[in-house]
Amino acid sequence: MFLALHETRILAPVERGLQVVLAPLQRAATALARSIGDLSQGVQEGRELRARVAELEEQVNALTIENVRLREYEAEVVQLRGLLGFVEANPTWAFLGADVVGRSACINVPCGEVVGQEPNPYLRYLTINVGQADGVAMGMPVVTGGAVLVGRVVETGIHTSKVRLVTDTGHSVAAILQQSRATGLVVGQADGSLRMLYIPQEDTVQVGDVVLTSGLGGAFPRGLVLGQVTQVVRQDFALFQEAIVNPAVDYRRVELTLVITSFQPLMQEEPGE
Amino acid sequence: MLTAAALAQSTAIAGVSLFGARPDLVFLLVVVWSFLRGSGEGAIWAFIGGVLLDALSGGPFSGFTLALLVAALLVGQQWGRELGSTTFQLVLLVLVACFVSHGVLLLTMSATGYSVDWQYALSHIAGPSGVLNALLAPVVHLPLSWLDRRTRPEGFTLAE
Numbered sequence: 072m073f074l075a076l077h078e079t080r081i082l083a084p085v086e087r088g089l090q091v092v093l094a095p096l097q098r099a100a101t102a103l104a105r106s107i108g109d110l111s112q113g114v115q116e117g118r119e120l121r122a123r124v125a126e127l128e129e130q131v132n133a134l135t136i137e138n139v140r141l142r143e144y145e146a147e148v149v150q151l152r153g154l155l156g157f158v159e160a161n162p163t164w165a166f167l168g169a170d171v172v173g174r175s176a177c178i179n180v181p182c183g184e185v186v187g188q189e190p191n192p193y194l195r196y197l198t199i200n201v202g203q204a205d206g207v208a209m210g211m212p213v214v215t216g217g218a219v220l221v222g223r224v225v226e227t228g229i230h231t232s233k234v235r236l237v238t239d240t241g242h243s244v245a246a247i248l249q250q251s252r253a254t255g256l257v258v259g260q261a262d263g264s265l266r267m268l269y270i271p272q273e274d275t276v277q278v279g280d281v282v283l284t285s286g287l288g289g290a291f292p293r294g295l296v297l298g299q300v301t302q303v304v305r306q307d308f309a310l311f312q313e314a315i316v317n318p319a320v321d322y323r324r325v326e327l328t329l330v331i332t333s334f335q336p337l338m339q340e341e342p343g344e
Numbered sequence: 345m346l347t348a349a350a351l352a353q354s355t356a357i358a359g360v361s362l363f364g365a366r367p368d369l370v371f372l373l374v375v376v377w378s379f380l381r382g383s384g385e386g387a388i389w390a391f392i393g394g395v396l397l398d399a400l401s402g403g404p405f406s407g408f409t410l411a412l413l414v415a416a417l418l419v420g421q422q423w424g425r426e427l428g429s430t431t432f433q434l435v436l437l438v439l440v441a442c443f444v445s446h447g448v449l450l451l452t453m454s455a456t457g458y459s460v461d462w463q464y465a466l467s468h469i470a471g472p473s474g475v476l477n478a479l480l481a482p483v484v485h486l487p488l489s490w491l492d493r494r495t496r497p498e499g500f501t502l503a504e
Contacts, residue, residue, distance in 0.1 A: 189402055190354040192366050192469050193453060193460065196402030198354075226402060233402040240459040261461035262468070 150327040153216025157329065160218070164292065165333035167201055188323070195239040195259065197221070199328055202230045212291045212331045219319040220244065220284055220295040221328055232330070236322050237297060238263050246297055247285035248314075251275050254285055257297050257316060265298055265316035272312055276303045282316050289336030346389065349373055350396035365472030368442070370397055372477055372484045374412050375419045375441050379434055379485075380492045383420025390416035404456040407449050415445040431482050439478035446470035 158166055189196040201207050213221040213234045222242065226233040235242055238259040246257040246267055253274030255267040270276055280300045286293030302315040349369040357367055370393040378386020394409025401408065419437045427433055447470065454460045 188354055190350070190370075190397050191401045191403045191407065191449065191453075192473065193450065193465055194401065194403045194458070198400075198402075235402060240461060261464040 147327070150216045153218075154214075154327060154329055157214065157216070157218045161292070161334070163335065164331055167205055167207060167330040167332050193240075193261075195236040195263070195322065196225075197234045197236060197322070197325065197328075198231055199234060199330070200231050201330060202228045202232050204229050206332055207232045207330050208332075210290065212295070212334075213328050214295060214331060215320060215325050215328050218294070218296050220291060220297055221320075221322065221325055223290070224330065234328075238265060238318055238322060244291060244297065245285045245287040246282050248274075248276060248300070249281040249283055250277065251280060254287070255311075255314070257282060263318075263322075265318055267300070267314040267316050269311045270314060272305070272310065274312075276300060276305075276312060276314050278303065280314075282314075286336070292331065292334045292336075346370060346373060346393045347396060350393060350400060353397065354400040362476060363472050364468040365476035366469070367480055368473065368477055370394075370408075371412060371415060371442065371445060372438070372480055373488070374416050375438055376434070376481055376484045376488045377492075378416040378420040379437060380489060381420075381496075383417045386416030386420040387413055404452055404458065407452040407456075410452055411445040411449040414448045415441040418444060431485075434481050434485055435478045438481040439474050442474035442477045443470055446473065 158164075188198075197213075199213070207224055207227050209224055209227060211224045213224060215221050220237055222234045222236040222239070224232045225235045236259070237244055237257065240259050240261055243256050243258045245254070247254050248267075248270075251274055253270050253276060255270040257265050257267045260266050265282075267282060278300055282297040282300060284291040284293060284295040284297060296319045298316040298318045300314045301317045303312065304314065305312040353369050357369060360366060374386060374389045374393050377389050390412035391409060394406075394412040397408035397412075398405045418441045425433060427436065446465070450460050450462065450465055450470075
């Protein structure tokens, strides 16, 4: 009957009215269906994105680790270059290398590592893992990159040695100022700095002047870097002036060292003077 | 445990410094154990820990041993036990013991020919270290009191 009414167009107004009412509902239903479809697709894509993010995070972590390792290698190369330069600049001296975790980077010398720090807060020592078996003996100077004096071997074991740092309060080194050529004695201070004593009053000491070992006394080679003058302490009534010296390296961060096993002391070079 | 603490103190912790104060792990283990178990056992821990630190140090051998023994004996005594809570007693005793042990260490160094800047040492290292270690003592007390409970020999029981 509906078919007959439809065919005879009697129901046309009713159909149009229904279309008018249903069209928006249809659109809404379509939009809803699309939204549900989108949501479903979104969930799927979200899963894929999460997997992708996890994958990328893994890659970032791996790259970060690799970057850290490369930075370590870079820092080591810089230090090794400094030591190599020092060795090449002093071909007549004999060296024994000590570096981090027994690497094979030191070609002609056995390598070791800085294996320990001083547990006593009032002393400044380092322990390196080259000892008597490697030819290390008491009193040998120890340097690090850039010809910086680290200290002197004060105790040797079979495979380890203790190095008293120049900043230790019991340590003193005959020194000379690079620019003014004034001489004095550099001693370690309790706060970890250095102080240059016994500088003649008539000498001009300037802030920024580099302090080197003078070689006097024969305990150390001449020309090793100790630090830089940061303050001059001069009193008119005193016999000598003093200088506060900033150490050339942060000794807590020294990793690579060279033990100078043989060098020509200054006293032997200038016997006639 | 003492060996691990001594190794940590001569490697990773050696570079740690908070306004001059350094956490003394071995010292803390010794004094807290002495606090828990008395000066007898504390002295044994002090001897072992002291020898380990002396072996790792470039300073005079026996410096740490003496310093830790004195600290253990001091903390292991019963004096001060009626003052306040257990935590307060511990903090107070560790503060005093830390200062005294640093003094003993410095005296040993001075007696064996090491150069000692007393004023700087006491004001910039011993003092701040005493405060830091006293604050850390309750933290160390937690695991050691657990260990104390687990290892404390049981008392006599009357036979039925």
